Amino acid sequence: MSTQPILIDNVAFAKRGERLAGSLSLEDCPRLAELLGSQASDSSASLADKNSSKDNSVIHFTINGETNAAGQHFLHLTLNATLNTYCQRCLEQMPLNLNLNFDYLINEIDAGDSDVAYVEDNDDYDIQEPSQAMDLQRLVEDEVIMATPIAPTHEGHCAQLAMQSGEKPNPFAVLKGLIKS
Secondary structure, three states, X not given: OOOOOOEEOHHHHHXXXXXXEEEEEHHHOHHHHHHHHHHHHHOOOOHXXXXXXXXXXXXXXEEEEEEOOOOOEEEEEEEEEEEEEEOOOOOOEEEEEEEEEEEEEEOOOOOOXXXXXXXXXXXXXXXXXXXXXEEHHHHHHHHHHXXXXXXXXXXXXXXXXXXXXXXXXXXXXXXXXXXXX
């Protein structure tokens, strides 16, 4: 288990145009593990299935720094995760694949600044305050938690729900023979 946070100076990182790639397991993301564990405890899965689901979930991340011609500093974060969770419709284990991209503008937030309203309304990027010790591991975990559905379900039909219920005889079929034409 990696207890050491990944800290970067986000402004220097962006100025130098650095790139960092890595992987995090559920052991590195205790809040995400708790979320996935609570989803698993809602289902009727066995304890062995719950433990195996935690072992396979991995988050791969890549972060790139950039400074544009106007001197603005940006971070670009790419996340690829396969999380083992449980379908809340059929209660069977299912993989949840997340492929996420985030763009951050590193900017001081000053309430009196007229550009703040424009920046906050812009959907092209999120704002990160300048930090000499930005916790990248926490940022990755936060973004995955926000992207994880509250009640994940299979995209198509669930296996258990697609079972045929069988033909039941019509209880009024006997009466059909009593009708005189």
